[in-house]
Amino acid sequence: LTLKDAYKNRFYIGTAMSRPQIENLKSEETSLIAKEFNSITAENIMKSMFLHPEEDVFSFETSDKYVDFGVKNNMFIHGHTLIWHSQLAPWFRAKKDSLEMSVAMENHIKTIVEHYDGKIDSWDVVNEALNEDGTLRKSVFLNTIGEDYLPMAFKWASETDPNVDLYYNDYNLTDTEKRKGAIRLIKQIQDKGVKIDGVGMQGHWHLNRPSLEVIEQSILDYAALGIKVAVTELDISVLPDPWGLQGAEISQRFENNDKMNPYPKALPDSIQTKLANRYKDIFKLFLKHQDKISRVTFWGISDKQTWLNDFPIKGRTNYPLLFDRELKPKKAFHTLVELTKEN
Ligand code: G3I
Numbered sequence: 001l002t003l004k005d006a007y008k009n010r011f012y013i014g015t016a017m018s019r020p021q022i023e024n025l026k027s028e029e030t031s032l033i034a035k036e037f038n039s040i041t042a043e044n045i046m047k048s049m050f051l052h053p054e055e056d057v058f059s060f061e062t063s064d065k066y067v068d069f070g071v072k073n074n075m076f077i078h079g080h081t082l083i084w085h086s087q088l089a090p091w092f093r094a095k096k097d098s099l100e101m102s103v104a105m106e107n108h109i110k111t112i113v114e115h116y117d118g119k120i121d122s123w124d125v126v127n128e129a130l131n132e133d134g135t136l137r138k139s140v141f142l143n144t145i146g147e148d149y150l151p152m153a154f155k156w157a158s159e160t161d162p163n164v165d166l167y168y169n170d171y172n173l174t175d176t177e178k179r180k181g182a183i184r185l186i187k188q189i190q191d192k193g194v195k196i197d198g199v200g201m202q203g204h205w206h207l208n209r210p211s212l213e214v215i216e217q218s219i220l221d222y223a224a225l226g227i228k229v230a231v232t233e234l235d236i237s238v239l240p241d242p243w244g245l246q247g248a249e250i251s252q253r254f255e256n257n258d259k260m261n262p263y264p265k266a267l268p269d270s271i272q273t274k275l276a277n278r279y280k281d282i283f284k285l286f287l288k289h290q291d292k293i294s295r296v297t298f299w300g301i302s303d304k305q306t307w308l309n310d311f312p313i314k315g316r317t318n319y320p321l322l323f324d325r326e327l328k329p330k331k332a333f334h335t336l337v338e339l340t341k342e343n
Contacts (some may be wrong), residue, residue: 004037004038007296010293013296014040015041016043016233016297017042019062022065030069041080046081047087048296049188052111055090067120076121078120078122082125083126092104096144097181109157121165122165125163125166125196126168126289127170129142133177150336167196169199169202170201172202174201186227188201199227200231204233207235207238220236220292223292229289230296232295235300235320239308239316242312271319272330272331276335280339284343298322299321300321302321303323306320
């Protein structure tokens with residue numbers, strides 16, 4: 001049984017696709033993607049610095065390949081991401097006031113959404129606009145337009161393609177203060193009569209956090225706003241967690257410290273089992289709330305190409321995903337397929 005078949009009629013099962021995967025659609029990795037997943041998200045190539053590198057230049061070639069791959073394989077295709085302060089096209093930063101920025105954002109959003117009208121099923125309209133305390137992050141968008149840039153972005157997207165699902169996507173959305181901030185932000189958009197269809201809770205999680213209780217409460221809180229909940233960017237790090245440390249502290253603690261890369265060759269069976277159980281517990285929750293969950297997307301297929309090998313420091317050997325470095329399914333994969341037989 002494949003993963004997508006196991007979860008059919010529950011929610012979409014997605015994966016991120018890296019640039020090399022999109023550039024070589026005849027690889028073993030892409031056939032695995034087509035076999036096991038029924039939804040895709042571009043890990044990098046649809047970010048503004050790649051898709052819209054100059055104000056008057058859009059560069060759709062690679063993302064067209066990505067979208068065609070999804071269409072051919074009958075997948076639910078997600079667009080990531082229209083407005084984000086990071087991996088931002090440099091020309092955006094030159095916008096000095098509200099009018100200049102509005103013109104730029106409107107053109108950016110409308111041109112891209114229009115280009116994929118009828119092909120892309122949902123968009124991350126705005127990504128990571130919140131600070132950890134729930135206030136809005138300082139960004140070139142906030143600095144020029146103010147907090148209205150959020151409803152404006154959603155409005156321009158929905159005007160262009162009224163049928164595409166529009167999401168707000170962020171990490172740590174299970175944390176209390178950030179969750180409050182996200183709820184406030186979503187309500188502000190709704191109160192203006194602007195369409196927002198869902199929230200993407202990025203699942204860059206760990207073996208021990210966030211707790212199942214806060215994940216469940218978050219699903220309930222967001223669903224109570226009348227929107228869909230997608231679990232996006234799911235991966236579970238099995239390595240020591242630098243949570244709460246910042247900048248220099250991280251490098252101090254991590255540098256030349258083998259303890260921070262404890263499994264350079266292989267993951268011990270005991271941790272392999274812990275990871276499988278953690279995935280199982282989380283997916284049990286997702287199945288319990290399947291009426292509220294539209295999609296669960298992993299941030300990649302195999303441990304070989306996960307961004308977590310390089311975060312928060314380069315060159316660790318992490319094991320967060322369902323397939324190992326040889327593309328063989330891990331215990332966690334089998335556990336998730338089995339789980340649907342009893343739930
Ligand atoms: O492509 C270049 C390559 O040519 C160069 O040799 C190499 C040297 O470092 O860099 C490569 O670019 C990297 C790119 O990923 C492609 O692998 C960038 O340095 C690296 O910064 C970039 O990281 C991406 C990151 O977003 C950037 O913020 C990760 O792949 C991607 O997984 C990650 O995804 C984000 C989501 O979009 C938003 N939520 C958080 C998530 C994790 O950070």
